[in-house]
Each structure stands twice: as structure tokens, then as C-alpha cells.
Amino acid sequence: MFGARGGAPADSGDMDAARGLIEFIESSPTMFHAAARIRERLDAAGFTYLPEGAAWSVVPGGSYYTQRNGSSVIAWRVGSDVPAPAVGAAVSDGRRAPYRFQLAASHSDSPTFKVKAAAEVEGAGGSLRLDTEAYGGMIDYTWFDRPLTLAGRALVREGGRIESRLVALNRDVALIPSLAIHMNRDVNKAFSPNRASDLFPLVSVGDLAAGSLDLLVADALEVAPDQVIARDLFLAVRDAGRVWGAIDEFISAPRLDDLMCAYASLEAFVAASNASAVTVFACFDNEEVGSETKQGAASTLLVDTLSRVNAALGFGAEDYLRALSASMLVSCDNAHAVHPAHPELADPLAGPRLNGGLVVKEAANQHYCTDAFSRAVLTGILDDAGVRYQAFSNRSDMAGGSTLGNISNTQVSLHAVDVGCAQLAMHSCCETAGSHDVALAIRALEAFYAADIRIEGAEVVTLGA
Template sequence: MPLTAPAAATSAAVHADDLAAFVAASPSSFHAAAEVARRLEDAGFTRLDEEAGWPAAPGGRFLVVRDGAAIAWVVPDGATASTSVRIFGAHSDSPGFKLKPRPTTGRLGWLQAGVEVYGGPLLNSWLDRELRLAGRLVLDDGSTTLAATGPLLRLPQLAIHLDREANDHLALDKQSQTQPVWGLGEADSADLLAELAREAGVDAARIRGYDIVTADAAPGARFGRDDVFFASGRLDDLASVHAGVVALERAADGFDAGHIAMLAVFDHEEVGSGTRSGAAGPFLSDVLERLWLSLGADREQQLRALAASWCVSSDVGHSVHPNYAEKHDPVVQPVLGSGPILKINANQRYATDAPGAAAWNGWCAAAGVTSQEFVSNNAVPCGSTIGPITATRLGIRTVDVGIPILSMHSARELAGVSDLWDLTRVAETLFRG
């Protein structure tokens, strides 16, 4: 049901502030999956173990975490062996840097971190920002613990006096010019992993493996005229993850629908999704099969349920940029603050088709939300999402959507406050049906 303008603005502001807290708690994909689990457990969801048996009866709220991915669902009391699923999909990783082996490096009296580029970040946007390290540590007994530092690192830019042409063409060498500083001294007398171990409360000597990435240390914030803007790191794609979590929390109360509501958060989208916790891996199909088996479904009934199901793949898209209008389609030009976007591509880089567009527009209308369309300029290559991957793996009807942003793949991206809230409202409508 549409909200009045003041009520919508208040709800959107509260939602954006909650997103800022969510991003701060989720500096890595592993932290994001853990935060999804924490919030949903607080909302009454039961966490399941993949190595244990699962409940074999209709009804209930459940979630499972696999590495940096999480899937949660609500089963109505009247669910049967062929009950369909409505999935809201997103991803937990973001472009940036990842620690290499033997990460404590340095020269000339500076301590540095050995990092590798992860995904396709806008490298220049990472300059002159305080950065955190975050991720998981695997210990000598096989246990895993999450670790995150406060502001610890920085990639200092070379002064203009030493590069007079920096404003004309600034390009960073991915090896020699992207190694952040984190202290002073000699590398053989310091241990970067010990900093993480101390934050996690473990002995650094017990670390046997790690997956550690960088994250912008600055908190998300509303700003601009009437606070219409929201800036934060990792909006791609924690904005969608957060929208799905809030929508599922809200929809789970009094849930009485003819389908199963599901949130699917995958890892490794920024590097192709081809992992056990990525959209191209078996995680979602594993969960769906076990879910339907718990309802007594045979293979025929599972296929019937899939045929009646939907997946909404939610990821950020490009808002028209006022300084680079020529990079966008000359007619279809979504802008911040005018609603979430329906993403369309003739070459199926997005999974949206006519039935998907109709379904999405129907959910938006039911939620009282205005939607925009996005299509690329023909001369600019189009990115892709988990949508085509999920549709290909499962044969499930899939539509690609998201919110428009600027500064995509920057260390700090820019969204519209109202769009964040509107996406959540549509996701809740999807879940409730």
C-alpha cells in the first residue's frame, strides 16, 4: 500500500541508517553471511547444519550458511511436495583487494600489505582512504573464526608535485602501486596476520589458512539536499542483501502464502560465481532439493515446483551520470531517487524477459512503488549478474532488478535513500505474494 510522502521519507531514512549498520557489520562476505544469520535468528529463524538432518514437516523458518553465502526460507504450514518457491537473490562479495600469502611486506622503513586485486575495482577510488582487513581465519584444529580490524591500512597517493600529469592521466600499476601501508618498521619484525589474530582473540601461530579482504573503514551516511543520497562501501551488493533480509524479516510475521519465501545470498559474484558458495555452484540446488525432500517430494514433484517458481536476481545497476551522459542510452536513463530498476539486455546478460518484466511490474504496483528500466548504451559492454547463472542451472523463471547507483565498483558507492527502501518493499511483496 502506498505510503504518504512524510511517512515514506521517514521509513526510508531509518532503513538507510539500518543499512549503514549492516554494512559496518559486514566488511567481508563471511561477515555478511554471519550478519544475515544473526539477524534472522533474532527474528525466530532456526539455523540448520548441512551435515545434519533437516526438519521433515511443513511450516517453519530456517537458514543455512555455507562459507560466505547464506540461504533462508519460510515454509507455510500448508506446504506440499510441489509447493513453489519465490527467491530473492543477491551476492555478498564486492570488488577490492585480497591478502596474498606471506602478506607482511614493506620497504624503506614502511610496513606494507601484500594484496591481490579481487574482481574489478575502480583502483583510483581506493587511494587515500582508511581501510579495514576482514575475513576468516582457519586454525590448526580445523575451526574457523571471523576477524576484522578497525582502520589499519591506506594506499597513499603520490603528491602532485612528484607527478605533474596526475590530473591528466592517473593509472596505477596493479602490482607495484596498490600495496597499502599499515605501519612503520621492517617487515621481518612485524606480522600482519598477528593484527587479525589479536582482533579475533586467537594465537597467530595457530593460523593455517585465511581469506582476508580490504574494506572501506568509513561508515555509510545520508547526505545531500533533504538527505536524498546514501554513500557507503559495498553497496554492490549489500544493498540488495540488506533489502532481502529486512523483507524476509517483515514477511515472516504471519506468513500465509501459497509458496515458500526464500532469500539466497551468494559469494564470489564479482569473480564469476564459479565456487561452492557462488551462484554457479550447487548451494541453491542443494537447499531446494533437501527442502522439497523434507516435504516428501519425488523428482517429478520437484520439477513441477521449479516450473512454478520465480527468482528475482537483485544487483545494483547504473544511474545516468550527469557528467557522462554519452555513456548511457539516450532514451532509457534511470536516475537515483526514482525507484528500483528492471534490467534488460538483448544478449541475455540479464535474465529478464517479457513474463519477468510483467511479474516485476506487478509486484511493484502491488507495493506502491514506481520502477525504472535500465538498458545499456549499444556501444558500452554490459555486465552480468547471478540471474542468467541461476536461470541456466535451475531452469527457473528469473528476472534481473536492482537499484540505480553511481560510482559502481568504487571503494565508496552512491545510492538514493528512497530507492533502497522501495526495493525492500517490493521484495516483501514478492515474499508475501
């Protein structure tokens, strides 16, 4: 039956990658947890943590990472053949940069609802609800009638010391109830909930009172309630992600945007080897709310990190600017697949499909950073590696979204290309992608990280093995 259209059981390697993503997502209910998981992966791979407040010692052949706010992480590996400054100054009659960066960047946050500092709303029927506000642009109706948990970070005081701690209640404690159809007969004609009332999650109908939220947080952290002096808490879906379909074609989970790209780029970065470049993995917070924070792509985090790496290697300001001119960024954030019920909403020539491979995204309004030069570099690498890919453009009469590539480029100017994995239901609380695309994205990004890319301005690029 399945062979009629060429279907076959899923490749075990692809399924291992898909299940690895699911496990990563399940342990990453918030941006703070995602950053912590990334750091754990880097620690296990032998990377050295360099805090921003410490002096940095960086050498060729070394692997390092830093973090900001507990929610953004940048890691780098210095190629063993990156030259000493004196040697680099003499390379290729002074025109070739002494070294280069090859970067991939994603984001750790996803659309959700943030719990306010003063959050507990007592109301009718003995109810206790939480006052929340939207974080990012989610599809509101998907959040109704789902048991939800709370997760994030809390600031705990012990004497004169205040410490940030991860918190996840690890059980369902809230729900946003729908109004019965008998009380809203037109609900299937139009649905526009009020975020200042309809979307407040219910946590009790009489057994809990105001003050219980900090009790729940304190209990999870095993501290006294008065020790919890501040918190960044978010609603999160605990539903387990899953691979599904008659031949396991699909993966559905919360937060695929953008943990799918964060996971794929991290795995590719750890696996790849490149002796002649400084390879970089970046995962920024706050993309869903504009990136204009101290830990977002518009912050100084990337420029601070790269310039400090340059200095720690013994290079000067001139060398740094020359290195940037020879460098390249792959901005990784998921893309819209053709919707089976609404193919007319996709560009007829650039509508990607699930399991079609990494998507190269382009837009004339520059909301994506891809141009002909960066597209040629990346697709040339993927062609040489035999990794399939596809293209995305918005319909010409529809405004598309934006991502972090051009935002980060306002701080560190690089040749850059925007890519992502094709998915359905972007910004739903449960999204769907192709199960094979996890492994395909890892292979594509590993090929990029490993490639010998020799860029000369925007005129010539030479691709080696």
C-alpha cells in the first residue's frame, strides 16, 4: 500500500535526529531552559565556558562558549590552522584576511504568555487566574482548553546573595477555558478573544488563594516563599512531541519555531571540523519580540564576543575587520511550508514542502538577509555535499515575517543567508514539520561549517573541501 507513491519506512538515522529534537524541546519549556540545555551539550562536548566578566584565553584548536542573561549562548571553535598574527599579516600579499568566522545563528524563544509580576486575579466562582500578557505573536485560539505548566527563572535570596535559578513546575497547573458554544453561538464564525481577560489561565476554583503562585515556585525550588523575590515565568505546553504518520513523515511539538533550528545548528556545529576557520554557533533570545534587548540579536553580544575572540588570539582591530569581510553567517529560523488547504497563499514557484530539505529564504524588502552572493555560496556548498534544499519567497502581495539575520548584521556586518526548516502552523502552541528535515538540516549546516570558504569582497568566492 505504501509503495504506491514511493513511500518507505523512515530512515533510522533520520528518526534518531527527530527524536533527539523532541527530547531537546521537552527539556526546554522556556528560553532559559533552552540555553541551559545548549550549555550542557557544549560541556559534554568538551567546550570551555568563558564568562563575559572573566579574562579570556583563546588558542587555535580550542573550543569555548559564553552566555548572557541565561538565555543567549554563543560558542566557537578555533581551527587548528588559524595562523598566529605575525604569519597572518603576510598571507596572500596582504589582501587575504588572516582568518574568518563561519557562523550559524538561531533563537531560543517562542511565542507564549508571560506571567506579570502582580499576577493573581481572584474572581467569580472562587476562581483564581493569572494575569498574563502576550510574548510574541502567537495564534491565540490554539492555547485554549490545554492543560499548561509554568516555567522560567526565579531570583532567590539567601542572606545578601541573590541567585537566578531555573524553575519548571513539571506538572499541569493552569488552563485557559473556552466559553461554551451555548453562550457564544457565533464562535465558529468569528473568534477574537480579549487578551486582557479571555486569555488569563485558570489555576484554582477555591482551593488556592492569592499568594499561591510564589508558594508553587518556592516549593519547586525547595526554598521559603519569602526567598522568591522576582520571577520571569511563562506558560508552556507540556504535551510530548511526537513523530507520527503511517510511515513517520511528520513531527509535531511545541516550540518548533525556533528550537528545531537551534537543535539542528548545535548538532551540526559540534559535529563539524574546520581547521582554517573560527566556527561559531549563536542562539539569541527575544527574536519573537524584536531582538532589541541586551541578549537579543540587535544587542552587542555578537560583536562583543567576536571582537574578544579576535583580541584573545592576538590579532588587532585591522585584522578583525578583515576577518569579518571574509566571513559568513547562516541565519536559521523556520519557514512556511505550502499549506495543503491553502496552496494559493504560497508563492507558486517558491513554496517549500515538508521533508524537502533546508529552505533558503529571500525577500526584496530585506526582511531576510539572503542575496545572490550568499545564496550562491550556500547552495554551492550544499550541491557539492549532495544535500538537498529548497527555496521560499512570500507571495508578492503578502507581507512576510522577519528574523534575526539582518538584525544581527546591524551590529556585525557579514555576508549572510537566511534558511529554515519548512513547517505548518507557525506560532501555534503545537507546530508540525517533516520528520526527515531534522537530519537534513543537520547535514546541510554541518556541510556549511566544514566548508573551506574563501571570500573576496562580494565579487569572488572559492569553495574548497
